[in-house]
Structure formats: structure tokens, C-alpha cells
Amino acid sequence: MAEREKTTADVVPPLLERHWTSLAERRFPIGSPRRHSTPLCFLVVAVKQATVEITTDAISRRPASPRASVIQPQNKKSWPMAFRRALKRTVVVGAGAVATVFGLSHLIEYRKTQARLAHVAAEAELQVPCADELPSRQAQLTALKTTEEFDVLVVGGGATGAGCALDAVTRNLKTALVERSDFSSGTSSRSTKLIHGGVRYLQKAIMQLDYEQYMMVKEALHERANLLEIAPHLSAPLPIMLPVYKWWQLPYYWAGIKMYDLVAGIQCLKSSYVLSKTKALELFPMLKKDKLVGAIVYYDGQHNDARMNLAIALTAARHGAAIANYTEVVHLLKTKDPQTGKEKVCGAHCRDVITGQEFDVKAKCVINATGPFTDSLRKMDNQETSNICQPSAGVHIVIPGYYSPDNMGLLDPATSDGRVIFFLPWEKMTIAGTTDTPTNVTAHPIPGEDDINFILREVRNYLSPDVEVRRGDVLAAWSGIRPLVTDPNSKDTQSICRNHIVSISDSGLVTIAGGKWTTYRSMAEETLDAAIKAHGLSAEPCKTVGLMLEGAKGWTPTLYIRLVQDYGLENEVAQHLASTYGGKAYDVAKMAEVTGQRWPIVGKRLVSEFPYIESEVLYAIKEYACTAIDVLARRTRLGFLNVQAADEALPRIVQIMGKELDWSQERKTAELEAAKKFLYHEMGYRSRSEQLTRTSEINLDYQEVVRYKKRFHKFDKESKGFITTVDVQRVLDSINVHIDENALHEILNEVDLNKNGQIEIDEFLQ
Template sequence: MAFRKAAKGTALVGSGALAALYGLSQFSEYRRNQARLAHVEAAEQVQMTHQDELPSRQAQLATLKSTEEFDILVIGGGATGSGCALDAVTRNLKTALVERNDFSSGTSSRSTKLIHGGVRYLQKAIMKFDYEQYMMVKEALHERSNLLDIAPHLSAPLPIMLPVYKWWQLPYYWLGIKMYDLVAGSQCLKSSYVLSKTKALELFPMLKKDKLVGAIVYYDGQHNDARMNLAIALTAARYGAAIANYTEVVHLLKKTDPQTGRKRVCGARCRDQITGQEFDVRAKCVINATGPFTDSVRKMDDQRNPNICQPSAGVHIVIPGYYSPDNMGLLDPATSDGRVIFFLPWEKMTIAGTTDTPTDVTAHPIPMEEDINFILTEVRNYLSPDVEVRRGDVLAAWSGIRPLVTDPSSKDTQSICRNHIVNISESGLVTIAGGKWTTYRSMAEETLDAAVKEHKLSGGPSQTVGLMLEGAKDWSPTMYIRLVQDYGLEIEVAQHLASTYGGRAFEVAKMAQVTGKRWPIVGKRLVSEFPYIEMFTMVAT
């Protein structure tokens, strides 16, 4: 309690800065210790056995095809669906999950790679006195902290610079960012700070110098979204969930409730996309977690169901790494049409985006040329004229569909709140819609709470706060050194394996080692510019 008062005072009085820094360093150590205890407590509370060996896809399909009834069947293997499966199985519920493509093949792998509370949502909450958006930011900041703790190999804090070009904006933006820190409270990653024009240009030398007043730096998290999604799904599988990709739901199964006489969802007819074989998966509760495709599953339940999602396309482009520093991003909070643009370092390249345009989920989203040109224009607006930004610098582009929840009074998707809703149909289908990557865990918890209550399941409370994800155990920032020493891998390759697989990187390294040879360096790169290497497996004859 004393620290809370001290932190509050130093946020308002500049003379307490040194005391605040000392207090923050002490508190950071305290929070790390508390996180370690939370990890131990979370693991001990889970009743399911953690499996050392993952079942094969064939074994998982065999479990799905069994006549035994599951407690929970989740449709959708994105972040939210995988989070629901992990939440369910760690409540000791018999859980299944099916995904018609690869895990994280859709929206969950096409994000801005940020774990954030939503600075612009806090701005809207303050300007419009919107309590709902304020609570959404507060929840997201809590989940940001938890996600950084449970998957440290896949995530890390990232400083983001907000350049200021008008004097009056400096106190305005500073106050807003400090409010962001205060809302985070004890879960603030690092305190934001102001930079002079000279220091801002030292850190971000490609910035436009004319009229630059200074800059403000704040912290959010960055993560490998596709690998994070897969880590959640693999953790669910290790705790006993039966999960299978390339398994599409053809239609929902229903039976008549003897007490009410109404039809109730009791599972799904699935098709193995590889073999074409169809089979039934029976479950007491079916959860629809299909993101932008939410309404298609809802209409499987009842064609009369109205649409509850307004899909929006977000386009990102990849440009060379020299457009941003290696360890700092940049935020443009006020683009020409009111959208927010980020420039973020990623895999030695720079990600720039995103757009926010209404779209149709019936066709695979393709990045539109006008969206790419819009992003390039905004990049040019913030960079020095000495830096020539060319269309040919775009190395890649992708478009992801955000499953935004429709606001009936809204006329455009920019003003749609990214909050989520949990809907239960008359037939018992549980739908989780909306939300964002950062809050996948709390969304899953709320969904399972509703499912347990509606279907009178025996599951207890959620156990996923502090529960370490696949690869997090035994990982450390210096783990890659042992990979270099023990397996003779190149440093860049070892760093890639450690940051991708965490503590499981040693198992991967063994597959890249030629038997009986330690030197010269093993782990042949597939492409010289990237740290991806060949794997060697033993095939029985």
C-alpha cells in the first residue's frame, strides 16, 4: 500500500523521480518473485497430468472418433479457441478442439505482433467518459503482464516512440501516456519518459527533423503471434486435450432435451481434410471460437441467427530493417484519416501498418494496393526526406480479418469497440466473438465460466493465470549459449531456436546434429539469409 502511494505521488511530482526509480526497481524484483510463485501455484492447481510426449495427429483423431462424450468441443484453433481448450482441460474437463486449417493460420498470425492495452482506447475512454473502454484497457494491461510472464521466450517488452511536432501536443500526449502507466499500476512494464529532439533523433535517426519538438517513449509488449498461438494449443494437448488441425466442422449435431423438448447442440460432424473421412464428435457443450467466421457457425445452429460480427481487414507491410531501430518501434497516433500506424522492428525487418477497412469473409483477404500505398504515404510523412521510401521496398504484405463486434450505432469500423461478447443460443451453442489477441486468456475464462454454468458441467474455476506455456519452462535469456557450446550451432541459429522453442530447443537441436559429429558447425541453413535449418530424423526400415 505504501508503494502505491509513493508511485502515485512521483507520477505527479517530478522531484520524486529518483525515489520512483528506486521503488520501481525493488517492485520489479518483487513482481518477478510473485510471478514465479504464481507459476508454481498454477501448475499445482491443475489436476490433469502434463504429458512429456505429445500424441500424433493420428492418435488425436482416434480420440476424437471414439464414442466417449467430451465435456467441451471447441471449434476454431486460433488464439481464442486454443485458449478456450487450455482453460477447459485445466479445469479437469474432457476437451476436444478442431481447426479446419493450420493452427493460427488466420487472424491470429496476421496481427501487429503487439501485446498491448490499447493506448487509443484509453484516449476514447477519457475523452468520452466511456467506462466500458476503460475497463477493457485495464483488463488488457493485466493480460499483457500475464502473457509476458507465461511465455518469456516468445514475448518481451518493446519501447515505442511517439514523435511530437507541436509544442502543445507534448503535455497532452505525456499526460495520456502517464495515464496509461497509472492504469497499468503494479503491472506497468517500464515507466514512460520524454525525449528531447536531439535524443529522439539519436535513437531514431531516420525521423523527419523539421518541426520536431521531441518525443515520448512508452512500453508495450511484442510477441511471435503464430508461435504463441501454437504454444497455447500444444500446452492444451500436453494436459490431455484432443486437438486436430485440418478437421472441418460440416454441421452441428443436435438431440432433443427430454425436460424441455427443445433441440440442443450435442456435438459436430467433422471431416478430415486430408482423408475426406467424416466422423462425429459428441460433446455436452460446443464452443464457437471461429473469429471472423463466427456467424457461419451460428447459422449452422440456426439460419435465423443475426450476424454479430463486423469483419475488418487490417493490412501490414514488411519493409527493410533500416526503416526502424533494432529495439524500438514508432507510433503515428493521428494519420491523415484518423487511423493509427505502427512502425515496428521484427525479425531484422520492419513491420508497418495497419489499416482498418470493412471486408467480406467469404473471400480470402488480399492486401489491396490502395492500403499498401496508404501505409507507404504515412511512412513517408514521418521519415526524413533524405530517406526515399519506394514501392519496391515492400518485401511482403498480409491482410488479417479482425472479428470486431458490431455496434448498431456505428457507421465505420474505426469506432467499433474491440471488446468481446459471450453468446449462448437457445440450443446451447456457446459463442465467443470479438476481443483481441492480448485478452485471449480472459476471454477464454469468461467463455468457460458461461459454458460450465449453462451446461451444468463439473469444472472448477479457471487455472490459467500464471500457467506456463509450451517451452517457457527452463528457458533463460542466455540459454542459446549452451546450444552453441553443446551442439556447435551458429549463434544466430541458436538464438532463433531458443526464442522459438524455448526450453524445447535442445530437442530440436538434437534433430539437427549429425550422429557422431560435434564440429564443424552442424545445422545447415535452408536459406543463407535466415536461421532456419535442416532437420534429420531416423526412419525405421
């Protein structure tokens, strides 16, 4: 009996040690930097496995004879002693486990703190001063015209181009950037709004044993952590649910998502977890219940892409870069190298698109960061060069926010044609996409009806049959062009590069193409490293890791409360300003006009349903907005959220900008027409109108239908298929009837059955 006591009690420490060691060695080989920082999950697994083996071992050691297990009276005193020893060892092991977990958690926090301190130190080392006031666009153009020679000229104002400008100027290089349209007017403002490493890329890396894909995911996850830190007002972690409808998929997807967490390491936003069917439906009530097994939730980042792009560009401007939107490159400047006799790129001949004035910008190095238009600039350099860009169109749609929870997205990992669809909350709406279709390069991509319907079909597959997503629910739609590229240095010219490429032509033109939004910073760093080496520039090391972007300083999660208290803004408006402008929200609030009401005191809305206020239009001009489209689509995101609301706000936006910029009546009219054309074609207004003009089933006799249709078309002068407050107000004004705008909105909201801000023909008849 004494021998049995000893065996059962003393087996605990060796088993724990053996299992701890085996698990640690399997995950972290000897020499691994994280060998001594095993996460809590592995500690729990170790303890659980040890417990199982202890139980199994103890059972295997039981005497074969039932009589041997009977406690004899003379051995009663030994049991309390054995119990005390077992209890003591359990306490020791438990205390050790708790201490280990506590220590590991503090180690992780310590490492994160050290990373933040390193970022702060890197920012403090910057030799480039940061201006308190942004230079005006005119001042920036003057700098471009009068500077004798820049070290670097970046062509392209998207995320990558702005990132290159910021990287260059913080290395103490004299930097210029030109963009032929507005900052983020192309692909960078038309993304899925995610800051992610790419779960599907990791899946390919594992299934195909592709090290390049693995490193691409690892780099993206590192950049994700940095981007969330340097612009906390514009970005945040977002839980994304992956619903599972087959039992065998649960361990498969769980293993893949856990690997995603593992690759992120200490930069993992939050650990993924499994949900039961009941819990999944509780968190996502709209989910299809039939055959649902459960769900897996993982975390990625989400951001306001156009505002993030602008923040990068404005940060570069504050550090001394001369940046100008609506400034296009007409042709490249070249000079002959006296040593080799070869022509070298030495700048660009540019044109101010707004005034038509042309001028030269000379630079030691020119960087081509024009996204889908990469080949256009490469052919300016050399007409004989072959194309490397293989453009692909990705369409997204926006539907009302009630189709998804406020704080959780949805991932469809395998659509009917093998693509991936995201279904995400964004700006209190729901965004769904994307598609992947070969296309031609254009500055004005248009979302196709087939792509819109494809997304709607895929969304319906994952939502409950009770939730009917209709075509009329699509409030906006857009198409963005992905600049997929082939490596010009590769022997296989037909293979698409899954990452980005940096190439340097014989004349010295540096091209950065491809890549992802999330990795813009590391792409810029690699590009500048290559440019500095190729052109022999004298520069400091990269300092953009941890460099806070425009608005990040002064932002706190409770900033909006101060805005409400200090300025008398509505709570919703204050939250919007804080999450859009960060610490600069105070400047926007100071520019807001008094409403003349008891509450809110300041902050007149552009449209009643959205928190955008009139002072944002004035502040947008300070942020280099030159057209009404800039304000609708990129300074505010109204055009991307609801094209009808954007159309309603348009006249007031033009009025405010016209007064501030002293526009003529002709210019105001041109701005209205251009913005309406943009909304009609590029933001899905046209396809929406065509869809809504189709006759719905109506339970009225023929004469009634004809009579009411005539009345409807008196309001719908433009044959859009729906009417809005603007249409009603126009008719009322024509008969000298005046109704308060808020009252009119309330009246129409009662008729607006699907709550999309528009009265459609079937709603009107009902």
C-alpha cells in the same frame, strides 16, 4: 534575527508533510489499496513542490528594509547553530525520502514475486498431468473418433479457440478442439505482433468518459503482463517512440502516456519518458528532423503471434486435450431435450480434410470460437439467426530491417485519415501497419495495392527525406480480418461492440466473438465460466493465470550460448531457435544434420539470409504441420518476412516433408503449387511482381534497352519483374554450368542494390 532563523529552518517538515499528503490524497484517496505505495515520480514531485514553496515562503519572509538583512556582529554565533539544525533536518528528510523510495521499490518487487509464486502455486495445483511427448496427429484423430463424449468441443484453432481448450482441460474437463485449416491460419497469425492495452482506447476512454473502454484497457494491460511472463521466449517488452512535431502536443501526449503507465500500475513494463529532439534522432536516425520538437517513449509487448497461438494449442494437447487441425465441422449434432422438447447441440459431424474421412464428435457443450467465421457456425445452429460479425481488413507490410532501429518502434498516432500506424522492428525486419477497411469474410484475404501504398505514404511522412522508402522495398504484405461484432443481446443491433461478446443460443451453442489477441486468456476464462454455468458442467476454477506455455520451461536469456557450445550451431541460428522454441530448442538441435563444414558443425539453412534450418521442418511435423504452407507461414515465419526467400526455400521444404510423410510425386507437385499460390496472392507476391514489371527510367539507348531486356527475360521466365538465385541456377543448369550456392548468392548480392534478395529490371540494367 532569531525569529527569522526559526521560521526558515522549521518550515521544511510542515511543508513536506503538507505537500506529500495533498499529492497522495489527490492520486490515492483514503481507503485506496495503493495509498501507501506512492511511486518514486510522485515522491520527486512532492519534494520539488515543497522546495519551490520553501523558497517562495522564505523570500516572502525577508525583511522589507535592506538594513534589516545586514548581519550584526553580536549574532555571528547563531548562524552555525542554524546551519547545523538545517543540515540535520535536511539529512533526516533526505534519509526518509531514500528509505521511502527503497522501501517502495522493494514493495513492488515483493508484490511481483508474490504474483510469480501465486502462478507457480496455481500450476502446482493442476490435477491434469502434462505429457512429455506430444501425441501424433493420428493419435489425436483416434481420440476424437473413439471418445464416447467430451465435456467441451471447441470449434476454431485461433488464439481464442486454443485458449478455450487450454482453459477447459486445466479445469479437468474432457476437451476436444477441431480447426478446419491450420492452427493460427487466420486472423491470429496476421496481427501487428503487439501485446498491448491500446493507447488509443485509453484516449477514447478519457476524452469520452467511457468506463467500458477504460476497463478494456485495464484488462488488456493485466493480460499483457501475464502473457509476457508465461511465454518469455516468444515475447518481450518493446519501447515505442511517439514523435512530436507541435509544442502543444508534448504535454498532451505526455499526460496520456503517463495515464497509460498509471492504469498498468505495478504491471507497468517500464516507465515512459520524454526525449529531446537530439536524443530522439540519436535513437531513431531515420526520423524526419523538420519541425521535430521531441518524442515520448512508452513500453508495450511484442510477440511471435503464430508461434504463440501454437504454443497455447500444444500446451492444451500436453495436458490431455484432443486437438486436430485440418478437421472441419460439416454440421452440428443435435438431440431433443426430454424435459423441454427443444433441440440441443450435442456435438459435431467432422471431416478430416486431408483424408476425407468423416466422423462424429459428441460433446456436452460446443463452443464457437471461429473468429470471422462466427456467423457460419451460428447459422449451422439456426438458419434464421442474424449476422453479428462485421469484418474489417487490416493490411501490414514488411520492409528491410534497416528502416528502423533494432530495439525501438514508432507510432503515428494520427494518420491522414485518422487511423493509427505502427512501424516496428520484428524478426530483424520492419513491420508497418495497419489499415482498417470493411471487407467480406474469406479464408484467403489478399492485401490490396491501395492499402500497401497508403502505409508507404504514412511511413514516408515520418521518415527523413533522405530515406526513400520505395514500393520495391516491400518484401511481404498480408491482410488479416478483424472479427468486429455487434452484441446480439443489445437493442441497438447496428452498434459495434468494442470488446468481445459471449452469447448462448437457445440450443446451447456457446459463441465467443470479437476481442483482442492480448486478452485471449481472459476471454477464454469468461467463455468457460458461461459454458459451465449454462450446461451444468462439473469443473474446477480457472487455472491459466501464470500457466507456462510450450517451451517456456527451460528457457533462459542465455540458452542460445548452450546451443552453440553443445551442438556447434551458428550464433544467429542458436538465437533464433532459443527465441522460437524456448526449452524445446534442444530437441530441434538434436535433429539437425551435420553440415560437413568446419563451422557450423550442424544446422543446414533453408536459405542463406535467414536462420531457419532444415531440422525445423522435421520438428514442424511433430507440431502438427501438414502442408508446406504450415511450415513457411506458421512454424517458421519466412513467408511473412520475405516471399522471395520463402519461394526459394519451398522446394527443399517439400522434399523434406515428402520424405518424412511418404508423399507421392503428385502430392509434392500439389504442395508446391498450393504454396506458390499462397505466396503469390496472400503474401503480396502478386502485387509486388506487377509493380516491378513496370518500366523504370533507364539511361540507355533504345537498342541497348531491348537487348538487355531480352537477356533479363531469359532468366525471368515467369515474368515476375525480378530474378533470383533460383532463376539464375535454373539457367545455369540448362547450360551445364555449376556454381556453388553461396558463391552465387554473393554475386547476386553485389548487383542487388536495395538488398532485398531480388534483382529487378532497373538493377539489372544499371
